Amino acid sequence: MGPLVISSRFLWYFCFVLSAVRVVHVQANNGWLNAHATFYGANQNPTTLGGACGYDDTFHAGFGVNTAAVSTMLFRDGEVCGACYQVMCDYRADPKWCLISRGVTVTATNFCPPNNHGGWCDPPYHHFDMSMPAFFRIARQGNEGIVPVLYRRVACKRRGGVRFTLKGQSNFNMVMISNVGGSGDVKVVWIRGSRSGAWLPMHRNWGANWQSSADLRNQRLSFKMTLVDGKTLVFLNVVPSTWRFGQTFSSKSQFF
Secondary structure: OOOOOOHHHHHHHHHHHHHHHOOOOOOHHHOOOEEEEOOOOOOHHHOOHHHHHOOOOOOOOOOOOOOEEEEOOOOOOHOOOOEEEEEOOOOOOOOOOOOOEEEEEEEEEEEEEEOOOOOOOOOOOOOEEEEHHHHOOOEEOOOOOOOOEEEEEOOEEEOOOOOEEEEOOOOEEEEEOOOOEOOEEEEEEEEEOOOOOOEOOOOEEOOOEEEEOOOOOOOOEEEEEEEEOOEEEEEEEEEOOOOOOOEEEOOOOOOO
16 A cells, blocks of 8 residues: 555645634533633723724713624624623633633624734634723733633623614714613614604614615604514604704613
8 A cells, every 4th residue: 555645735624624623612511602802902992992883982882891892703794783792711721811700791892803814803713802991800910912711692781771873964864773782782673754654674884883765854763673682672752853963862761
């Protein structure tokens, strides 16, 4: 029997499979998954990092400073905006930098883009680039690198009702939806003017911003929203007819 010849293509594929296996995020006990985390630069203000989700200010949006940019595998083209994750530093994997039994709940407000050169935000990695205040609730000060974490999806607990910020002009309505409880991530939105009568579907423009081409000025506005988990709420006449672009209106209803 002659010597075994392995092609370079096969060898490349074999190495790729091994590397993929190394980062496969297998579900751990109680629904926890494996990932890694870094933090935003110290000079960045975490209250303004709405980023790829389009939140103008994370306090104004109801999220505070506990926010994170998430990698491609989690971002889902913006559908994840507003979702909540409980993140805990994996002390067993890194006892030097992880705080034992310390966790924090963060809201996904931004996208951590891949660089296609093996970066932590490249597929198939699951990664959280957290605000600095959130990061140092689970990791030791002095750590300027990356830590292994465990994470799981949790329900978002918000104060007050869902908020609608009106943007756009004339017959281009863009509405930023924030402070969403429950699963937090919005799947479908409809809008209705007080004189139109019919529910009109809105389309995701980007992140948490939804658009409609109907001219609904000088009308009371109602919204109907379905989250990714299937829960639906109707927000009747949450916006008065005297509304103007740039204003934010808070409803009395909330997802739980």
